[in-house]
Amino acid sequence: MSAQLQITNLQKRFGGLVAVNGVSFTLSPGEVVGLLGPNGSGKTTVMNMISGALPCDGGTVQVGGTDITRMKPHKVAKHGVARTFQLVRPLPTLNVAENVLLALAFGKKRHWGREARELVDQKLEFVGLAGRGEEKVGNLTYIDQKRLEMARALASEPDLLLLDEWLAGLNPSELRIGIDLVQHLQGQGMTVLLVEHIMEAVRALCSRCIVMSAGEKIAEGASAEVLRDPAVIKAYLGDDHA
Numbered sequence: 001m002s003a004q005l006q007i008t009n010l011q012k013r014f015g016g017l018v019a020v021n022g023v024s025f026t027l028s029p030g031e032v033v034g035l036l037g038p039n040g041s042g043k044t045t046v047m048n049m050i051s052g053a054l055p056c057d058g059g060t061v062q063v064g065g066t067d068i069t070r071m072k073p074h075k076v077a078k079h080g081v082a083r084t085f086q087l088v089r090p091l092p093t094l095n096v097a098e099n100v101l102l103a104l105a106f107g108k109k110r111h112w113g114r115e116a117r118e119l120v121d122q123k124l125e126f127v128g129l130a131g132r133g134e135e136k137v138g139n140l141t142y143i144d145q146k147r148l149e150m151a152r153a154l155a156s157e158p159d160l161l162l163l164d165e166w167l168a169g170l171n172p173s174e175l176r177i178g179i180d181l182v183q184h185l186q187g188q189g190m191t192v193l194l195v196e197h198i199m200e201a202v203r204a205l206c207s208r209c210i211v212m213s214a215g216e217k218i219a220e221g222a223s224a225e226v227l228r229d230p231a232v233i234k235a236y237l238g239d240d241h242a
């Protein structure tokens with residue numbers, strides 16, 4: 001079976017700064033993999049290049065065997081890639097259901113009328129917002145905004161989900177709910193690339209991790225091993241802790 005995601009030798013420069021330097025990795029279908037690294041190591045830039053939000057300066061991105069390297073975000077979405085953002089960004093003038101409905105339009109298939117509304121209800125139910133479609137997004141609590149962000153990502157019926165610090169800012173009980181939701185997706189066979197700083201979540205969700213530092217991949221492997229790798233500890237905490 002071909003890889004769900006294969007990135008090869010990705011490069012990105014911002015002026016004189018090399019933000020991503022020759023990063024390569026592969027995700028098999030159904031894997032939940034952590035993309036870790038200290039602040040500014042290039043994780044979001046990698047996510048942005050996969051989703052088409054930023055053009056690559058070099059390298060390739062393949063999804064399910066198709067080269068999507070130079071595609072715009074709406075085309076990338078049609079190839080089954082969805083993402084959540086570090087800062088949740090629902091459209092404030094639309095209600096909860098309308099926000100999800102809009103996201104449906106970016107998916108692989110077109111859905112209309114009743115079918116579309118049923119799909120919206122399905123996604124809202126999955127994330128724990130059943131019956132809340134008519135609410136204003138401005139009235140949602142933080143965890144509910146996160147749920148909506150997830151419902152919007154799932155509305156395009158992706159095969160690959162990019163979660164960029166989706167769990168950040170949740171309190172311990174909300175974090176448990178968030179982890180359960182991702183595990184539920186995992187149970188359905190979703191492939192997930194998870195940028196995350198919360199190690200409890202990484203340990204609970206990721207069988208495998210990739211670690212970046214200063215734009216380069218410095219470690220990759222089983223989560224438990226990677227998280228005790230001295231090079232990884234040094235990248236996060238500095239020389240004294242390695």
Ligand SMILES: Nc1ncnc2c1ncn2[C@@H]1O[C@H](COP(=O)(O)OP(=O)(O)OP(=O)(O)O)[C@@H](O)[C@H]1O
Binds near residue numbers: 019037038044
């Ligand atoms: N649009 C941009 N223009 C200029 N520099 C940028 C831009 N986006 C990111 N950078 C720089 O590229 C480097 C990598 O940033 P990136 O956001 O990818 O890191 P990150 O690992 O996701 O960090 P964090 O964990 O803080 O989100 C940083 O030095 C950042 O300041």
